[in-house]
Amino acid sequence: MASNLSRRGLLGGGVAAAGVAGAFVAGRGTAAGDPVTAVVSSYPFRGEQQAGIVTPAQDRLHFVALDVTTEDREELIGLLKSWTEAAERMTQGGSAGPVGPVAGATDVPPDDTGEAIGLPASRLTITFGFGPTLFRTADGKDRFGIADQRPEALEPLPHFRGDIDDPARSGGDICIQACADDPQVAVHAIRNLVRMGFGVTAVRWSQLGFGRTSTTSTSQSTPRNLFGFKDGTANVKAEEAKALDEHVWVGKDDDKAAAWLAGGSYLVTRRINMTIEVWDRQPLGDQEQFVGRTKDAGAPLSGGEEFTDPDFDLPGSTGPIIPADAHVRIVHPDQNDGVRMLRRGYNFVDGSDDIGGLNAGLFFIAYVRDPRTHFIPVQRRMASSDALMEYLKFSGSALFAVPPGVAAGEYVGQSLFG
Amino acid sequence: MRKTLLASLATLAVVPALAACTENAKTDAGGGDARALTVASTKDACDLSAKAAPAGTISFDVSNTGSDVTEFYLLAEDGLRIVGEVENIGPNLTKTLTVTVPEGKYVTACKPGMVGEGIRADFDVTRSDEEVKVSADEAQLIEQATNNYRAYVQDQTSQLLVRTQEFVELYKSGDSDDEARALYPVAREHWERIETVAESFGDLDPQMDAREADVDFAAGEKWTGWHAIEKDLWPARAEKYAVWTPDERAKYADDLLANTVELDKRVQATGKDALAYPLDSIANGSRGLLEEVATGKVTGEEEFWSRTDLWDFQANVDGARIAFEGVQPILETKDPELAEQLTTRFAELDELLDSHRKGDGFVYYDELTKDDVDKLAAAVNALSEPLSHLTAAVVS
Known part of the structure; x- marks a missing residue:
């Protein structure tokens, strides 16, 4: 049994203890440069909050949105229980099913698909969320008797200027975010969870991501997006306990009807295509004016270094030195009533588009306490006045409520269904 | 841009x-x-x-x-x-x-x-071995380029105004929709040729040229201008769309005309209100028009309802070529190779567009094959890359 729990001999007999303690075992093939990834190889699945939010952002993403195809509440709960067990095993470097990819009978398909044999846990986190349509379908049906517990803020996001409304890339009843340092580990997790769901859930859309575009810990360096700029410098970090309570975690008094969500969060996803080829033809000086930061160090144009606060009032030769439509000015907390997000996005390249351009951009992920105050106004401001909008097309959009963490003996979402 | x-x-x-x-x-x-x-x-x-x-x-x-x-x-x-x-x-x-x-x-x-x-x-x-030529004529060339481009923009907005008046009359009459549909892409050519100048008026552009997806209805914005009327004239691709009443038609048509009058007024202004066209703005305008092609026209997104994207495509390219030709004498003195490459690439793109002409205009976007679109996109990229060096070359 122990050999099935761990895909590698490395964890060996210490599996049980290591899994609980968080297995501080040196990982192989982890991202260079981030001290955190050099010492931590796995994170516990259970905890006060779900892992994969403040967890130092891993390098790879597989995100899936699912529609629930059953109307049977018990079937759905059964799946949530199975998912919980599988997610706990996989995040500790184990197999999806209890038997494993090669240990079972030869006349049935294995309960794990096998492509992660020999791979470490790779800091895998699996995070679950519930979409507005789980509570009530578009035509008003309360399939699982939970409509009265729908959080008030869990409304489908509105159409923003420049959105390409594509239902095939938007929405969903349930989402699963798998992040890991190894793409094969993230894909293995989603593939097996989707497989377990057949008959209860069906895939609506999914997204692969590489190259985290945000830092969620002060121990990480700020990465670059596909425009070549540093991104998410002002992100909320794991170390900022007060800011997390203020901007990321749903408070216990935030929504009385949805008390089950207290300690959880809201997850916004936006698939943002960049018109890469056109962007690449912009002069360096113009690019920096659009972003409001230098391309090299990421310093605000008002001077200093990356983490120097931008001076939005500093005059330049024609108007403020950080232009009125510069991205940093539009989205900076100082310009948005102080609201901050915990961003956890990834770059994506889904091959080429119909005319030979890169089908690429940023898969934006943000965790916020309330999308009505922490996301929608900022996105609306960006859509109407950000210089970068000229180079962006929003091709997917979704909102999920992310329940709090799973305690010992519980299943994910138990606070809602239990 | x-x-x-x-x-x-x-x-x-x-x-x-x-x-x-x-x-x-x-x-x-x-x-x-x-x-x-x-x-x-x-x-x-x-x-x-x-x-x-x-x-x-x-x-x-x-x-x-x-x-x-x-x-x-x-x-x-x-x-x-x-x-x-x-x-x-x-x-x-x-x-x-x-x-x-x-x-x-x-x-x-x-x-x-x-x-x-x-x-x-x-x-x-x-003194050094590196000879630096300073053309005594350069100031004159710049002035010439500026004057020519101003005249071109003014000519286009006055033609836009005339065509828009005709279009609005046809559309409002209610019994000449075929004629209105025929005139729609022809009138818009004058807009598309100077689109980067028109877009610089941040108040007029969203009222005149917004596409439906550009409008934040939830925030209370209204959709007006060319494309709103386009949808009403070509509702075939629209779902659950109720065509406008004569009163609604008049309201949207008059609004478009009023904005066109205002645009023309600003472009024709003289004296202290006259628009300036510094050399870099002309060269950047050329690049910007090709960006418009790359992001909206070659993909068939601009004229979603009417499918008349190729008219806009040609007009953007016309405008880009005129702007390039305006600064070409200066470029010839600074980077003759770039000048020659751009001349060739403009000609190749125009030739490709010619192959899609039909009657006085073009085929509709949905009549293009995947291969046709690929070839157009490749030609746009081939021109856009060297064009992105134009401004730096002429102002160097």
């Missing part, structure tokens, strides 16, 4: 007389380190690594170690004419001025706080 409002003459900042400044990254100066200088600009000092440099392409790496925004200028001996400048250098940041300078006496100036005449010093450019 940067969408800065075209300044009127009255508010236009001082531009270098010979427009000889660039803020490009350092290019190979060809003469080693003697032409690569550093400048340290502080609150009260302007320290250059050398007081002289050999004639040729000289770069000044300007570091701002003060606490105010600073600027750096290379001025002619008279201390008035700007040979090159780099602006808006924030504290702790560095920007580079690269400028081609003939032998002679010059003045350098750092301007911390961007006020006053700055901290000045003499600077010598010594």
